[in-house]
Amino acid sequence: MTTLTVAASVRVEPEIPTRPARRWPYLPWALAALFLLAYTLLSFRRHDQALTTGYDLGIFEQAVRGYAEGHAPTVALKADGFNQLGDHFSPVLALLAPLYWLWPGAKALLLGQAALLALAVHPLTGYAQRRLGPGAAVVVGVGYGASWGIASAVGFDFHEICFAVPLVAYAVVALGEGRLGHAVAWGAPLVLVKEDLGVTLAALGCLVAWRGARRLGLLTAAFGLAATALEMLVLLPAMNPGGRFAYWTEMDSGAATHGHSLWTLPLDLITPADKARTLILLLAVTAFLAVRSPLLALAVPTVGWRLASANPNYWTTYYHYSAVLMPIVFAAFVDALVRHPGLRRRALAVSLAVTVLLVPGYPLGQLGTGLLWAHSDRAAAVHRLLTRIPDGARVAASNRLVPQLTDRCTVILFDRPERWNTAEWLAVDEGSPMGWPLTPEQELHELALAKDDGYRVVVSDGGVTLLHR
Template sequence: MTSADTRPDRAPAHRFHRSSPWLFDRLPAALAVTVGATAMIVYSVGQWRSMQVPSWDLAIFSELAKAYSRLQAPIVPIKGEGYNLLGDHFHPLLVLLGPVWRLFPTPLALLVVQDLLLAVSAWPLTRLATRLLSRPVAALLGLFYVLSWGFQGAVAAQFHEIAFAVPLLAWASAAFVEQRWRSCAWWLAPLVLVKEDLGLTVFMAGLAIALRGQQGAPQQPARHGPGWWRRLSTTRLGLVVALFGLLAFLLTVLVFLPALSPSGTWEYGLSDDGTSAGLLSRLFSPEVKIATLGMLVYTAGGIGLASPWMALVLPTLAWRFLSGNEFYWGWQNWHYNAVLMPIALGALLDVVARLKTRRTSADPASASGWLAVPVWARWTVALGVVVPLAAGVGTVRDLPLWSLTQPGFGTASERAPAAAAVIDAIPDGASVETDLGLLAYLVPDHTVYWVGTSQVDTDYVVVDSQSSAWGGNPPTDAASWATSQSHTGAVYELVLDTGGYQVARRIS
């Protein structure tokens, strides 16, 4: 037999009806990916042109990409002299950025890569929604997903390693819903190479697969050939995946990160908030944490909470909410919510798929598709679809991409000529210590240090009087400041003062 539906590792043919034309069935997914990629790339290019710098992350990952492009270890001077970024977070999968930087040696390339990774993750989930629902509904869900609050916050915060986790989770989610257990496991496995805490996400995913096996989900046909992997039942496969995720997490935080970190420890263990509050109090206060939970429930359509796949959000929420860092808590900003989006939509579609298999007691020949499903199940699915769409519409003005509608968005910064003069004043290959303003912009042609971590007397020092790094009290003379901060008695002279930037050069 050669039909695709009879191959191992594929969903049973009766579960997802595929009688529609090939092209039309792919239009919703193509629309979601195209719209999402376009909107996010336009936003990123505009952000880059207008010189918005929300954090130092883009500069850090740009130095990492530059090192990988030269086949070197990811030493990132911005974090400190000789600092190996694999000791900060464990993300060896970012070696894939090396070829990107080799072809396009600019931090903007990393922003575009992230935009494309987020956008392409809409493909498997929108295709799944097309098979389960209808093309118009799938298109709406796909657009909601690719323009979701979690993605917008990540794009506005600029590049972060979690971008590589999102498509992996999206394809794993689709495989889980379609009961393609081995495919799900293979998509989950690389997550442990994206960020150390994702090993716990893989652990939860393995438990979800095992639970489905215990609930009587169809077992995948055993494949011929050697290897115990091919002969595992669904339950045992899930337990193997869970064990793999847990061991990967422990090995990473107890061995790899301490070995590579300058401090000799995992630097991101849970910290308290300086109070004696109990566990529950720390999890659910302040109120911003409740708001984040509410948005996540809306994204899953409420009904997604009934899926074991939704448990994958628990490790991410736990480390964020138990941390004393308030930047981890919110739903509108930063990149911490992006990995939750494919999980939430996957959980919603999982419940939809299970409800679709229910049948009325009427004559099967009298109804087909959703008409054969009990009325209460149809209303439940309708509610699950409407809730996230309503939440998306209701919050559209509160999210970063809304700025695309504002006049003048993405125009070049008024300080761009001055910034260009600063960069031109520093020879290629020179070392530079600076604040956040031009941090990423200096990375391609220079060795860059940050004023908050540098212990090196660099060739040049750049001060941006408008940078948030100074807390509203920037040095009035970059040369005097650099000389006074020298670790070896170096002396600096001012060589450029323009547009709020000052450049000091080391002369001895």
């Protein structure tokens, strides 16, 4: 009786004919290795040219350095004694500590991120090859690896979300192949990557339940929601100096500014135009075929909170916010191609064409330009001047100079007098300020204040000024 009851509760989908087993067994790993090389070259060259930033690479290096030194992940860039776990709940960063022991510095984080993002190529390419053959696998592997969402993440420093990308990739592929227990096992660690990913895990649980494993799926969904609630309402406020989750205000201001309601919500989710553009490009890389797969539902939580927020950075195709969506849309693409074999050839051709057309507009396109490889007088001046600062010093630095120092100094941001006047050294990027957190005019004003406050110019070269008090 029990066996019959369990069997009746399992949702059985019709068996869809697939092509024979893979013909190129090393293809997934070969593509992963190719993109590991590309991501590493891009991120290392940007760092060597002093184009990386304190917000966010410097922040994460300070956190990882804390773990590596055996204490809390304190981030002086945020505030003296600030615990990174009070900003985002990302204890998974501790896994980078062994790499940081071997190679202290920002490049350890950049290499770790490149490896994690490239790792996701393996399950997606393997999935496509098992179901569709090697030709489709190449399109899917290259489509994900060269996608604008991954390129944007690699091209803007380091972020904890890189741990989520391979976990999501393996989980969604296991879900697509009906290995529901494996899907949950891959998805469960997401709650240690970032606080909002518990909702993604809950979505995964709902899909697992829909596929037939109801108890497992509902337990997974409950666990994901409970983890997000615990992290946002208890753990993050407990470790944040303000005693609350720091990002509630962005959601609150979104409601206040845009007047979200049930009547206006559909329009709010696609306006301003940046939102619609992001949604279009998210689906265009799959020739819009991903919408025909239920696997795409896994993207709903991340897309939802981004489009509902008042922060314009969340709406765009830049930065790292779309990285976790890329494995979902490409796994959904494979699933849809299996379900609709008549569309296969045209859809693959469109997907490849869109991928190729978008590459030059995003950071991976920089690998083919001379600017990334050319000698930079500014970068040379940065590296030359910063060697004058002794190890262990307290330094206030411009945003682009911060990650050049975080491996050996206590670094804060050169932004306001009550902060920078606590530092022994000031490192100010006058020649090429990025306009954040200070405009070029404000930066020069603060520099004049520092000179009046007793800081003397040690050296000034290539637009970089070093001061000491």
